Amino acid sequence: MKIVVCVSLVPDTTTKIKISGTNKTIDETGVSFVINPYDEYAVEEAVRLKEKNGGDVTAISFGNDKYKEAIKKAFQMGADAGVLIKADGEFDSYTVAKNLSDAIKEIKPDIVLFGKQSIDFDGSQIPAMVGELLNMPAVNIVTKLDINGTAAVIEREVEGGKEIIEANLPLIIGTQKGINNPRYPNLKAIMASKSKPITEKAPSYTGNKLEVTEMKLPAAKSKGKILDGGAASVPELVKLLREEAKVV
Secondary structure: OEEEEEOOEEEOOOOOOOEOOOOOOEOOOOOOEEEOHHHHHHHHHHHHHHHHHOOEEEEEEEEOHHHHHHHHHHHHHOOOEEEEEEOOOOOOHHHHHHHHHHHHHHHOOOEEEEEOOOOOOOOOOHHHHHHHHHOOOEEEEEEEEEEEOOEEEEEEEEOOEEEEEEEEOOEEEEEOOOOOOOOOOOHHHHHHHOOOOEEEEOOOOOOOOOOOOOOOOOOOOOOOOOOOOHHHHHHHHHHHHHHOOOOO
């Protein structure tokens, strides 16, 4: 089985984000970057498919040199080869999807795995976009995947429940928390990852369809108020909810 997993690098969730002087990007000074957490589920699922069915796993990322760290993490978890589509700058979802789809097209995989979304932009757009560009079925927010030959049974989260979908390979999957428990790389895997190849490619497309005009932090939350007068405080509570919180 030929498997592709797409990985991204994102700011660590513990990092305090600041806006840069241009007001269009974040200030990366002192920011720690990690592999997108949802992508770890995708890598784990890709490696499990390889272990079950044989084949190889190629990790692909789109970005500058630091994005190699996301590929290296995939190596430590069991991916076999990596491709970095090297580009500097800020790019929209379409540009990322277009470059990923062009690289995937050359590999001709049986299955492509993504995390359901990145935790920085939270767009959840790229798996569907790549599916459209490659004319492949794409299913996102997947919590269970069973493959038998070329047939797949997929369980995904929907509002208020779950949905079962049947599809045939080739197929694109966006993984959600719960599909597996990503492994912790051991020392042997970490050492072996150092010799795995990363192929660098030039981007096939760099024209954005969207432009960020401004970024700003949300307004700071005001301090809460405690009313300790029991039932006698109800009129004051209603007044605050109506005049300050504006929820009644």
